Amino acid sequence: MAGFDKVVSSYEEAMAGLTDNMTVISGGFGLCGIPENLISEIKRKGTKGLTLVSNNCGVDDFGLGVLLPNRQIKKIVASYVGENAEFERQMMAGELEVELTPQGTLAEKMRAGGAGIPAFFTATGVGTPVAEGKEVRNFNGRDYILEEAIVGDFAIVKAWKADRYGNLVFRKTARNFNPLAATAGKITVVEVEEIVEVGELDPDQIHTPGIYVNRLIQGTFEKRIEQRTTRPADPQAVKGV
Amino acid sequence: MALSREQIAQRVANELKDGYYVNLGIGIPTLVANFIPDDIEVMLQSENGLLGMGQFPTEEEIDADLINAGKQTVTMAAGASVFDSAESFAMIRGGHVDLTVLGAFEVDANGNIASYMIPGKLIKGMGGAMDLVAGADNIIVTMTHASKHGVSKLLKNCTLPLTGKGCIKKVLTDLAFIEIKDGKFHLLERAPGVSVEEIIKLTEGELVVTGDIPEMKL
Numbered sequence A: 001m002a003g004f005d006k007v008v009s010s011y012e013e014a015m016a017g018l019t020d021n022m023t024v025i026s027g028g029f030g031l032c033g034i035p036e037n038l039i040s041e042i043k044r045k046g047t048k049g050l051t052l053v054s055n056n057c058g059v060d061d062f063g064l065g066v067l068l069p070n071r072q073i074k075k076i077v078a079s080y081v082g083e084n085a086e087f088e089r090q091m092m093a094g095e096l097e098v099e100l101t102p103q104g105t106l107a108e109k110m111r112a113g114g115a116g117i118p119a120f121f122t123a124t125g126v127g128t129p130v131a132e133g134k135e136v137r138n139f140n141g142r143d144y145i146l147e148e149a150i151v152g153d154f155a156i157v158k159a160w161k162a163d164r165y166g167n168l169v170f171r172k173t174a175r176n177f178n179p180l181a182a183t184a185g186k187i188t189v190v191e192v193e194e195i196v197e198v199g200e201l202d203p204d205q206i207h208t209p210g211i212y213v214n215r216l217i218q219g220t221f222e223k224r225i226e227q228r229t230t231r232p233a234d235p236q237a238v239k240g241v
Numbered sequence B: 001m002a003l004s005r006e007q008i009a010q011r012v013a014n015e016l017k018d019g020y021y022v023n024l025g026i027g028i029p030t031l032v033a034n035f036i037p038d039d040i041e042v043m044l045q046s047e048n049g050l051l052g053m054g055q056f057p058t059e060e061e062i063d064a065d066l067i068n069a070g071k072q073t074v075t076m077a078a079g080a081s082v083f084d085s086a087e088s089f090a091m092i093r094g095g096h097v098d099l100t101v102l103g104a105f106e107v108d109a110n111g112n113i114a115s116y117m118i119p120g121k122l123i124k125g126m127g128g129a130m131d132l133v134a135g136a137d138n139i140i141v142t143m144t145h146a147s148k149h150g151v152s153k154l155l156k157n158c159t160l161p162l163t164g165k166g167c168i169k170k171v172l173t174d175l176a177f178i179e180i181k182d183g184k185f186h187l188l189e190r191a192p193g194v195s196v197e198e199i200i201k202l203t204e205g206e207l208v209v210t211g212d213i214p215e216m217k218l
Helices: A036-045 A063-067 A085-092 A103-115 A178-183 B005-013 B028-035 B085-093 B129-135 B196-201
Strands: A023-026 A050-053 A073-078 A097-100 A119-122 A136-139 A142-148 A152-163 A185-196 A215-218 B020-024 B042-046 B050-053 B076-082 B099-103 B106-108 B139-143 B170-173 B176-181 B184-190
Touching: A036 A063, A036 A152, A036 A185, A050 A063, A050 A103, A063 A073, A103 A119, A103 A142, A103 A178, A103 B085, A103 B129, A152 A178, A178 A185, B005 B028, B005 B139, B005 B170, B020 B028, B028 B099, B042 B076, B042 B085, B085 B129, B099 B129, B184 B196
Parallel strands: A023 A050, A023 A152, A050 A073, A073 A097, A152 A185, A185 A215, B020 B042, B020 B099, B099 B139, B139 B170
Antiparallel strands: A119 A142, A136 A142, B042 B050, B050 B076, B170 B176, B176 B184
């Protein structure tokens, strides 16, 4: 009896049931906190016609960008798609549909999707191309547009630690979209750096309760850095950002 | 003389007040962090989920799990907190951030801003900029006043797709500090050594000049 134990033993098992033309929501911001190995598994499976919902689309050879060369992505919903030459080529050639979505609206679309709220009003994007075709409603003298929630056939998530029940803890800014993505998948698959026994995590410190998680796997991560910026170790040096 | 990128950042820093929560955009706005006066406390918000952004890390401190919205490695200041993206934009949309500084390609006399795409040329996306301009009341746009070829970026009407409508009230360029109200640009300060005539010449939208315009103090 598996009970609440969410642990699966292979990446193949983790992504079982993903088929062509599905919608996949992914956590991550740039290359920070991305489900590296789950993305690799989608590449290996060769699933095509995917609609991807993610803040970014990785870089040419890492992150979601690895799904571009084999034309696995039909459409991407993202807020920022720079730093990716193949992406730009496919978009300009009309081979890839791109729905640019403001970052806060994207986060809220996932949150709403996971929370059973079909749509919400926001002032973000009023009077811009983002508002085209959307209902406008005035509240207290200000215009807002109606944005619809997103639910994914799959959500792929990277967390730091989990217990076997799928209770999740994230680390620093690798949290970003991950807890939101976790709520918005019909099947939510999570990969983590460490799985501990049930009872070892402090319930007060859990960011995402296991109820949202369907499958859990422990992986090893490259954690590539996009912009390595440093200051000299000398404390007399100029203060940076 | 037109202001350098650092001088623009330095002038923006004079607008910071003790106890401000501030979001700094990518580019010149990021440099503002280098000029925070020592006698005030300011906390920097990074929309990827960090309040209380610290300095860049030393080589030993680098942590792939800790970046800012420009995807640069950073550290956390004492008193920092981390949170998810929905929480981050609740702060922004909910009007809890005291000051937002961001760049732009164009602004116009109606307070419109265009900053995220040039059709057919550059399509990178708006990131968090649309949420920031919609959610903040106190926004400073930093930009060059005109292109290298002398084409004004302070326009009657923006020509590029908008990031936000009627939301910009203050613009700091390399030549001038300008307020937008009642559908007009109002000249508040000029960069040291830059004449009012020069600023008028490079401002396409209507520019109101009232009395003697002081030079900026840096």
